[in-house]
Amino acid sequence: MRVPSVKTPVFWGYGALVAVGVAAPFVVYPVFAMNVLTMALFASAFNLLLGYVGLLSFGHAAFLGSAAYVTGYASKALGLPVILAVPAGAAVAALLGLLFGTLALRRSGIYFAMITLGFAQVIYFLVVQMPWTGGEDGLQGIPRGRVLGLDLSDKYAMYYFVYAVFLLAFLLVHRTIESPFGQVLRAIRENEPRAVSLGYDVERYKLLAFVLSAGLSGLAGSLKALTLQFATLGDVTWQRSGEVILMTLLGGMGTVVGPSVGALLVLTLENYLASLGSWVTVITGAVFVVMVLAFRRGLVGEVRALLKRSF
Amino acid sequence: MIRAISGQLLLGLINGSFYALLSLGLAIIFGLLDVVNFAHGAQYMMGAFLAWMGLEYLGIGYWWALLLVPAAMGLVGIAIERLFLRRLQGLDPLYGLLLTFGLTLMIEGAFHHAYGNSGNPYPVPEALTGGFDLGFVYLPRYRAWVVLVSGLVCFASWFVIERTQLGAYLRAGTENRRLLQAFGINVPLMFTVTYGFGVALAAFAGVMAAPIYQVSPLMGSSLIMVVFAVVVIGGMGSILGAILTGLGIGLAEGLTKFLYPPAASVVVFVIMALVLLVRPAGLFGRAR
Numbered sequence: 001m002r003v004p005s006v007k008t009p010v011f012w013g014y015g016a017l018v019a020v021g022v023a024a025p026f027v028v029y030p031v032f033a034m035n036v037l038t039m040a041l042f043a044s045a046f047n048l049l050l051g052y053v054g055l056l057s058f059g060h061a062a063f064l065g066s067a068a069y070v071t072g073y074a075s076k077a078l079g080l081p082v083i084l085a086v087p088a089g090a091a092v093a094a095l096l097g098l099l100f101g102t103l104a105l106r107r108s109g110i111y112f113a114m115i116t117l118g119f120a121q122v123i124y125f126l127v128v129q130m131p132w133t134g135g136e137d138g139l140q141g142i143p144r145g146r147v148l149g150l151d152l153s154d155k156y157a158m159y160y161f162v163y164a165v166f167l168l169a170f171l172l173v174h175r176t177i178e179s180p181f182g183q184v185l186r187a188i189r190e191n192e193p194r195a196v197s198l199g200y201d202v203e204r205y206k207l208l209a210f211v212l213s214a215g216l217s218g219l220a221g222s223l224k225a226l227t228l229q230f231a232t233l234g235d236v237t238w239q240r241s242g243e244v245i246l247m248t249l250l251g252g253m254g255t256v257v258g259p260s261v262g263a264l265l266v267l268t269l270e271n272y273l274a275s276l277g278s279w280v281t282v283i284t285g286a287v288f289v290v291m292v293l294a295f296r297r298g299l300v301g302e303v304r305a306l307l308k309r310s311f
Numbered sequence: 312m313i314r315a316i317s318g319q320l321l322l323g324l325i326n327g328s329f330y331a332l333l334s335l336g337l338a339i340i341f342g343l344l345d346v347v348n349f350a351h352g353a354q355y356m357m358g359a360f361l362a363w364m365g366l367e368y369l370g371i372g373y374w375w376a377l378l379l380v381p382a383a384m385g386l387v388g389i390a391i392e393r394l395f396l397r398r399l400q401g402l403d404p405l406y407g408l409l410l411t412f413g414l415t416l417m418i419e420g421a422f423h424h425a426y427g428n429s430g431n432p433y434p435v436p437e438a439l440t441g442g443f444d445l446g447f448v449y450l451p452r453y454r455a456w457v458v459l460v461s462g463l464v465c466f467a468s469w470f471v472i473e474r475t476q477l478g479a480y481l482r483a484g485t486e487n488r489r490l491l492q493a494f495g496i497n498v499p500l501m502f503t504v505t506y507g508f509g510v511a512l513a514a515f516a517g518v519m520a521a522p523i524y525q526v527s528p529l530m531g532s533s534l535i536m537v538v539f540a541v542v543v544i545g546g547m548g549s550i551l552g553a554i555l556t557g558l559g560i561g562l563a564e565g566l567t568k569f570l571y572p573p574a575a576s577v578v579v580f581v582i583m584a585l586v587l588l589v590r591p592a593g594l595f596g597r598a599r
Contacts, residue, residue, distance in 0.1 A: 056409075122580045125576045238532070282417050
């Protein structure tokens, strides 16, 4: 991906992303905007796996949650600065990804989904039982600290920090998708035996994609912990793993911006429906069913197909 | 010492009976329909809840519930297959998993809304109260009944699938459904009935479980994770494998509860990891 020239849609896409991103905290609550950004990053990382390798992980909350706890613990109990605490969370998530990926990738398809779900449950039980995670209460009052002399306890400073990290990570995901590496991933998704016969070490490619996805999910979790200043059990549950699947499905799997659109939609929906309590779960489930039955390409995918048809 | 360990092993055997019943249903459905029924846990929960509701609101006792609830849930399963799963045939099996996941959220959310988080007790039927002291362990009569009946149901399912004409069609459909259809068998009908039967089996397990575990909206979701792990460990290729693995995992959990209680909830996943290292296709599975 070269620097896009002025005339391409990619250039205008990024232009719009920057404009919206810079203006967002003045239009909506900065904390809500940060939530959307972290979940958009989470979903984009997840989509790297589901959309481009065709692997459905049902345990991505493990990476988001464990990184949130590590970052929270590092900055609260160990007093590490943000510049170390955030990478520490992402690194732990990537290592977990390496461990889980090595095992889970021995099977494929629906077995892969069930295995990742099981491993994520292990993380859940560990977080419940370990002494430093605060059990049912989670970690609370995580300090945001300072980065590059910027005091992150100010919500606007924090927002632009999260936004900058998001933008870099989003670029990395986009770059990965467009790279030769991304092409090979897509080849594996489309026809794995063919990719093998062409001489690609498919297992290595898959594992690398899995670790990258896990690490970026961890980065999202670390940012989330700093944004909300707490890490809770909710971030390691299977419901959270389901939520990121929904975001990706809703926005459009296998599209670059789909997962971010999906994250925005899901969080907005949850925000408006919060007063309905358990009905949110029912509605979420219904959206799943409708998407799977009627709109498998997701919002961005459907729009793209529509545009293609009309031009 | 002996009493403590046999007590835990007995509990493990009870849990294992439920794992076996549920993984059996899961394996039958997956074998023919290529659908991983994520809603299996929710359907088990619905079975337990319908039994409880029947008693609470209509005065329908345990024995009738054992008959009526699976029948009713079988019809629900048939409706789900006709309305939803049928439309996903020929697509990547992942979509079946996602659809049934969505159904799970809808079912659990609705029950959660209506009944909250807390568990509801369901009385043990009068004929099965009390128990026997075997010397090394106290065996409540109802638990003996659970082991016996689930053993019978598992055996009957195995017998029907492996030893009868109907089962032969089912196995043929698992191997090659288009060829089976070419022989004049109504395969779509078989799909519907099979899914209905699987759901009925889950609901049956739910009714059986009601007097043992508290009846609560989330009782299925924690169970389904373990059952998935059982299925990965056993491999879904064989009915007998699913049953044996279910029982074995139950016992392994019981043993862990005796040796090192905190690890009891994760031991099944550790075993899953070990099996993946040594025999990725599962203990009874065929590589594919």
